[in-house]
Amino acid sequence: MKVWNATEKSASRQAIAALEGGIGISTVMQVDGDGGFRMSQNGPGIFEITCESTLPPLVLTGGIHGDEKAGISILDSLIDDIVSGNQRVKRSVLLMFGNLRAMQTNGFKGCRCIEDEVGETSNLNRCFGRGYFETPRCYGEHRANEMMRAVEDFADTHGCPEVIDIHQSFAVPTLRDVRGGVADRSDYTYAMLYPVEDDLASALGWIHEQYSDIVAGAVVNDMQLRHHTFAGYMASTFGSRAATFEQGNIGYVDHSTFTPQLEDNLSRKIAGETKLDKMEGFDVWRYLRQIRKETKDFTFIDDEGNRTNAPLDFLPLPAGRIARDGHREHELRMGERLLFANSTVPIGDRAAAVIERLHTDLVPAP
Ligand SMILES: [Zn+2]
Secondary structure (H helix, E strand, C coil), rough: CCCCCCCCCCHHHHHHHHHHCCCCCCCECCCCCCCEEEEEECCCCEEEEEEEECCCEEEEEEEECCCCHHHHHHHHHHHHHHHHHCCCCCCCCCEEEEEHHHHHHCCCCCCCCCCCHCHHCCHHHHCCCCCCCCHHHHHHHHHHHHHHHHHHHHHHHHCCCCEEEEEEEEECEHHHHHHHHCCCCCCEEEEEEEEEHCCCCHHHHHHHHCCCCCCCCECCCCCCCCCHHHHHHHHHHHCCEEEEEEEEEECCCCHHHCCHHHHHHHHHHCCCCCCCCCCCCCCCEEEEEEEEEECCCCEECCCCCEEEEECCCCCCCEEEEEECCCCCCCCCEECCEECCCCCCCCCEEEEEEEEEEEECCCCCCC
């Protein structure tokens, strides 16, 4: 047993060091009284907490894209609090850092993914729902195998988990940009939802009851599609309530990105407090289709066909052409908007998602 040195380095740094054959951590701890729990590191950056509880187990992931700091900092902080005894633990939890190699790049500033030349699966969040990679061609495929094994074992032992996979986006608008007239300058943070059995009411109700303090919108995925994201894989494989949380602009972790607020929320979840005291309304959006990058000449264009910057998430766009990819043009219909617009993704990956407002009485309007 190696004793955890919580003050020496964050959990993410220790996990990366373990990759290089440096510090190998295997922390076994027992907390007395009031339930007690056991925490162990089952692989690099994969921490399992076992706790007797009637609550559903929880899977929390961060750093699946290595430059999205919100999830990395939240997991570091939660793990530090758990290890140092400052966090009440009332349910079993699996905390996993995603793309350790991408997190390590650029002096730990991180990058989205490494080994872009491999194409779509260099992006760890496109590696799931394809089965195990028998001969992984890149770290993304290798890491997906490790994560899939970990969640299968976790679900076998503790039952079907709820899943929050924490990300950040490229071009997040402010609340005011999207809603107009709102005096709040904070980022428009949102959840990408995967309704289990297509039960939209249950999926939206889950977010409303438990997370509406930190999301301004929820984007409902089309479950007819095959999903290669971690949250999509968890929903379709285990029937998990699963969401990808997008916490403001990449790299920022301040209050305007709702990162500290999400950490507080997750800390309460681990402590066994599930429902919010005060629920909020939020916008609901529907995922319609993706725009896939097929050539290296992919670019977003304005209505005159001139090359232009990628549009911000959620903001209104005119109907008509929006992107050119070699000889092909992509168009938007009236009311459609873009998410994750990015012309620099690897060929074969999604260059943008197309969404529209979903009008529903299932949750209150903001
Ligand atoms: Zn991401």
